[in-house]
Amino acid sequence: MSNIPENVKYTNSHEWISEESGIATIGLSDFAQDAMGDIVFINLPAVGDAVTAGESFADVESVKAVAEVFSPVSGTVESVNEELLDNPALVNEAPYDAWLIRVSDISERVELMDAAAYAQHCESEKE
Amino acid sequence: MEKKTPLYAIHEEEGGKIVPFAGYLLPVQYGTGVIREHMAVREACGMFDVSHMGEIRFTGPTALQTLNHIMTNDFTNMKIGKVRYTVMCNEKGGCVDDLIIYKFGDEDYLAVVNASNKDKDYAHICANLLPGTEAEDLSPVTAEIALQGPRSRDILSRLVPENQIPKGYYTAKRGIMIEDMECMISRTGYTGELGYEIYTANENAEKLWRLLRRTGEPFGLIPCGLGARDTLRLEAGMPLYGHEMDEEISPLEAGLGFGVKLDKAEFIGREALIAKGEPTRVRVGLEITGRGIVREHQDLYVGDTLIGHSTSGTHCPYIGKPVAMALVDRAYSAIGTEVEADVRGRRVTCQVVPYVFYKTETK
Numbered sequence: 001m002s003n004i005p006e007n008v009k010y011t012n013s014h015e016w017i018s019e020e021s022g023i024a025t026i027g028l029s030d031f032a033q034d035a036m037g038d039i040v041f042i043n044l045p046a047v048g049d050a051v052t053a054g055e056s057f058a059d060v061e062s063v064k065a066v067a068e069v070f071s072p073v074s075g076t077v078e079s080v081n082e083e084l085l086d087n088p089a090l091v092n093e094a095p096y097d098a099w100l101i102r103v104s105d106i107s108e109r110v111e112l113m114d115a116a117a118y119a120q121h122c123e124s125e126k127e
Numbered sequence: 128m129e130k131k132t133p134l135y136a137i138h139e140e141e142g143g144k145i146v147p148f149a150g151y152l153l154p155v156q157y158g159t160g161v162i163r164e165h166m167a168v169r170e171a172c173g174m175f176d177v178s179h180m181g182e183i184r185f186t187g188p189t190a191l192q193t194l195n196h197i198m199t200n201d202f203t204n205m206k207i208g209k210v211r212y213t214v215m216c217n218e219k220g221g222c223v224d225d226l227i228i229y230k231f232g233d234e235d236y237l238a239v240v241n242a243s244n245k246d247k248d249y250a251h252i253c254a255n256l257l258p259g260t261e262a263e264d265l266s267p268v269t270a271e272i273a274l275q276g277p278r279s280r281d282i283l284s285r286l287v288p289e290n291q292i293p294k295g296y297y298t299a300k301r302g303i304m305i306e307d308m309e310c311m312i313s314r315t316g317y318t319g320e321l322g323y324e325i326y327t328a329n330e331n332a333e334k335l336w337r338l339l340r341r342t343g344e345p346f347g348l349i350p351c352g353l354g355a356r357d358t359l360r361l362e363a364g365m366p367l368y369g370h371e372m373d374e375e376i377s378p379l380e381a382g383l384g385f386g387v388k389l390d391k392a393e394f395i396g397r398e399a400l401i402a403k404g405e406p407t408r409v410r411v412g413l414e415i416t417g418r419g420i421v422r423e424h425q426d427l428y429v430g431d432t433l434i435g436h437s438t439s440g441t442h443c444p445y446i447g448k449p450v451a452m453a454l455v456d457r458a459y460s461a462i463g464t465e466v467e468a469d470v471r472g473r474r475v476t477c478q479v480v481p482y483v484f485y486k487t488e489t490k
Contacts, residue, residue: 037144037155037156037160037161037354038160038161038162038444040162040420040442040449041418041419041420041442041449043418043419043473059419059471061419061420061442062161063161063162063165063354063358063441063442063444064155064156064161064354064441066420066422092160
């Protein structure tokens, strides 16, 4: 059973997002990291890059495969979690602490789910 | 509809993540993850269900002639109890499959072939048998467990008298009893590590798995899935059918010339291989010196010149870095050559290195 904390929101492509004072912090859900397996490389955007709601902003490579990470919001990359460049396995260990990017100047959002709706979504994807 | 191996229920019980592969439902990994499974094989021991592999038995007075006709290697001087790697070519000199041949008697051989090719292989073999040879597909009744890692011999010797464990690399013994289960054991594998492959009847598979698992536990044995099988073979520089070779790639291009005996009088594909001469593209190893991972089917460049493509690639856990294998223009195949891979539009720098990225110290 994957860990789905209630203090963040989720996308149907398995990113989590939390917003505070106009800054969105974005990461991968526990369900996503578990499905990917051991993560060995993350290709993150640079500070100042524009991201677009619903479009890919990063590649996450596990031993098995590569997956794209989609931005839940449009805006500007305010900071990136550089710790992940040296230690991508942090996403496996603590997916809700190991954020990928922070975005400011938010203009658009994709449809977001709360924890209960996301839990159902994960259940339906297991089929 | 995918088939299940006789160990399917065990994979579920062990927490395996099941995926379809080569027509079978098999675990890509268990709960511990690919990296720990990979490391267990390098440092202790891992066990794999490889029951999906195909087994085809050749019998009859012309069995040797048939093998020498269908296969690229030469089996003439092979001794009983030995195992030999070979390729099977089509008339154009492309690879139908790569496989290993066991010799159990002058008129009794066993071929072990890739799961994804076994129906195609059996049809190709049956179409090319010489009179006096029979081929029988034993795959549906045969289970296979691979026990791989530096502690594999210690584990096996708890279950089998020392003198019944095959000693040399690429040797085998059959009729070995593990408790009441009759097994064939070979010192072979697909990990580049000391290891054994154990064949038995389907009905023994679950019991044999549990026995090996229990016996191996104190030695650090864990079950391993297809993910680790792939990273281990890549790290050891071993080719995978459909990646480093296929019907359009010759065994000489794939660096498998050691298993191709052009000096044999005749075999399927020989004329074409000779006509093509020295290959213009060859298999190389790539160490990824830039940031990222180069997987299969990524174009490789030197400047603006397309020089080939990657055939397999991932992060290899034991050597701790990403590597790839590639098929490149011979002119750019020298060790040390700097090339760039196009990874989804981004150029990642790589260097040509020998494709055996890891070699075991365990004898």
